[in-house]
Amino acid sequence: MNIFRVDVNASIVHREEVPQDFLYLGGRRLTAEIISREVPPRCHPLGEKNKVVIAPGLLTGSIAPSSGRLSVGTKSPLTGTIKESNVGGTAGQALALWGVKAIVIEGVPSPGKSYLLEIGPGGVELKDAGNIRGMGNYVAAGKLRDIYGPDVSLILTGPAGERKFPVSTVAVTDLSGNPSRHAGRGGVGAVLGAKGIKAIVIKQPAKKALEAKDKKGFSETCKVFAESLYKSKKTLREYGTASLVDVVNAVKGLPVNNFSRGCAVQAASINGEKLASRCKERGGATGKPCSRSCVIQCSNVYRDPGGKYVTSGLEYETLVLMGSNCGIFDLDEIAELDFLCDDLGIDTMETGAAIAVAMDAGLLPFGDAGGAKRLVEEIGKGTLLGKVLGQGALVTGKVLGVARVPVVKGQALSAYDPRVFKGTGVTYATSPMGADHTAGNCLPGRGGVNISQAEGQIKVSKDLQVISGICDMLGLCIFVGPLPENLDTFASLVSRYTGESLSGEDLCAMSLQMLKKETSFNFSAGISPVENDVPEFMREEPNQDAGFVFDVPKEELHAFWD
């Protein structure tokens, strides 16, 4: 495999051998390594010294179940921290099959330049983006499919990323060619936009899977793991991540109206059953995989009453941040909002949180779905209000004079109220990424402690962050379960794939080292451990419905990574 360096200033691509010490790095661990080595921690995230590293996970491209993740790493324009946001879809596997260990994009383009990076049998080539420039993700994906064929995999910077808005995502096409999968967090799309990369086009590789060193053993582990996943993930397959709506609403940890409430009777209108039946009755689908290796198949296709495609991959986080947290409980409206965000390439979580803050400021009432869509369109048009919202919830709160702003290190909380989900609150507070549930989501049952008791959550969160980190470096979807009982399977997969014998503890040590490297980057960037905390208001105002404040001691959060 090779590392490809794309210098957008000189318009050239260098192919590099993979250094010996990078051989067993992949995904988040590889992006963390390259960013830490090469990006000055205090540099302007949208300037020439920042880089974007796109790296498939270590197992991505193999036959390992649900191993199609692709990591996008950079210094975040939203948080100022190091950032890794990973994404499913078809691009990770396609890149790995073309022998791409990582793409490192560096420099800044000449003014007016917009590039398309083409990857295929001819290698990696930088071309002019032509008329793709400025297009929405859906239209751009359609045009590129017309040119390159329906089997092409695409990585796209949407119009918001082209405008360098810190809410911007990097979109990836799914198995139907729709740009519905997003490396959503931290504004990675803004950095790709700042590099002038509009699209990365990955032609269909001839190879179907990368071979393991111990082919037979690997195949055996994969088979057993796949069967177990298929059996245990029935709810996700049937109802998708939306199945969490009822679970979270029941424990009163559902963000409603800018985190002012913890549950809502209307939650039943946007829950898993409702979404699944809506998808099915209109000729959409549930139980869809987002990449070829996926056995969990939690994705869906949402159609309008006339049967017309609206969006795919409508997730729990979107249903909450664009839905309940904005007082919106109408699936059709949320699906449309999801489409608009996917098309512009903006994070439904950060954008939804910013819109809820704008609602709290009185700019529009909670529940105003039409107003919310207009706000998203303002981001697309780049109006002044769009530029403000495009900075995310923190800046929106400052400008509009709202103190209740649910962010950690500048990134919006996701769809679990930390006053109820205290372990997830610890993760929000301490993850090197800013508030991010995927870094270690302490759902009921995980770690053996009550989700709402303060004691014990430090350990629960740390263990989960370490194992979630393993998924991120291997390219495994987090839904395989970042759980101690899966460590042996992860170790077996890696050992048989690479031929290097590794234990679960070895993987944990690697993940912890990665997390410490990220934390160290942040420290050098000026992000103080004192910032390891939930928003001030969550320690003072009880969640009205659950009655809890967040009460894990600050000192323990500050010292979390010591």
Next chain:
Amino acid sequence: MNIFRVDVNASIVHREEVPQDFLYLGGRRLTAEIISREVPPRCHPLGEKNKVVIAPGLLTGSIAPSSGRLSVGTKSPLTGTIKESNVGGTAGQALALWGVKAIVIEGVPSPGKSYLLEIGPGGVELKDAGNIRGMGNYVAAGKLRDIYGPDVSLILTGPAGERKFPVSTVAVTDLSGNPSRHAGRGGVGAVLGAKGIKAIVIKQPAKKALEAKDKKGFSETCKVFAESLYKSKKTLREYGTASLVDVVNAVKGLPVNNFSRGCAVQAASINGEKLASRCKERGGATGKPCSRSCVIQCSNVYRDPGGKYVTSGLEYETLVLMGSNCGIFDLDEIAELDFLCDDLGIDTMETGAAIAVAMDAGLLPFGDAGGAKRLVEEIGKGTLLGKVLGQGALVTGKVLGVARVPVVKGQALSAYDPRVFKGTGVTYATSPMGADHTAGNCLPGRGGVNISQAEGQIKVSKDLQVISGICDMLGLCIFVGPLPENLDTFASLVSRYTGESLSGEDLCAMSLQMLKKETSFNFSAGISPVENDVPEFMREEPNQDAGFVFDVPKEELHAFWD
């Protein structure tokens, strides 16, 4: 003397004895002490846990020359740091003469409440602001003079402070009753606005001066010092601080067009001579004191061609940040901008820097004075653009997508390019206040090193910050000279005034302790020492005219306060 605690939540005022250990604290040292003890470093600056401390300097109210300064301390909504911004005018002395050691304003008012704090023979009383609420500073000052008489001293929150904009100042009336003196930096006016304090009305005290313990000795020291100041400050008296325009332009350290140039031929249109002759020929004035004890008398009155009052105290910093740095070289235009800012209660430096950033974004061309006035008016009206600009240069740069943003710790640089004024650059980088020239301005001749050589500037800046800190705690105007040769005079003043024998070294130790206390607050607030640096672009782009970058090693700045 007494400390008055104003609880705006309960609408009550408590009188407290001055604790023994506060006895010899005044000004910035007292505000730093109270804020450090009482304000949680991570609290929301505009929330109920923040406080505003208003404290005359230790010598304020005495006959010491140019000792009328009043400190306003708080946690800044602009920088997130501890903040002290001090101001001349008549209020500091009037407060001291009424026996006010400090006013501590705490809590948040009930919605819709706006207060007037009245200080006089009846003590300190909290009253309803009535129809003063929402008024511009000039109209409000006029109304209050109508009610309380022409000799009243006023401390005012302008309309921008009422809107809690982080560019807001606390205004103080001068000897003519005009609200032309401002505690301008760090958004102290926004915090006073958040407390619902629209005005502090200080009736004319009967007492003319506070007595020294060693009356005769103190009087003698004051006399000698006053004579020396009167003699040595002739240029300031004749031309005001505008005399710096030529000096700074000559060494190519004048901010022009958002710090993209270091000098301009048009600087001659806004220099000291031009301003002085303009003031005189139109029946304005130069050589005005801003408070009774002032012997330096650097202030002025600017009138329009018809002889109508435009503004007072038109300073070098305004001429540059609202002038040359916006490409505006017309005194009439800059004077009008100064009036608009004084009336709204916004910092001409922060606002000017934000406007220049907006010009750099292409929102309006450099040199467009009419456009600049419209932008200031947008702040006054609280339009969305006004709300963005009202956040200062940093947020304006983010929203408008400008990377060249001249701020340190969120506060705009003042009128000295740190690539040329490297010692001042060290002060910008390391002051606990964010970029602030008054914290230690390394002008030519100070510290015995060439202003533009990197070596030696750490020591020059530290010495100046310590001695400037002494001025800030004593209530001495910085223009008396924060110089080692004045230390004995400062010590003699304090010793004879308080009856406690103190040396210059003792004062330096006190000031250093204060600076470390401030730095420690910042550390607890999450402001990392890594933020001790000038803006990134100043290390990379040479000042086009001088040819220098800023090159004091980062490591030395990070370790500055160790």
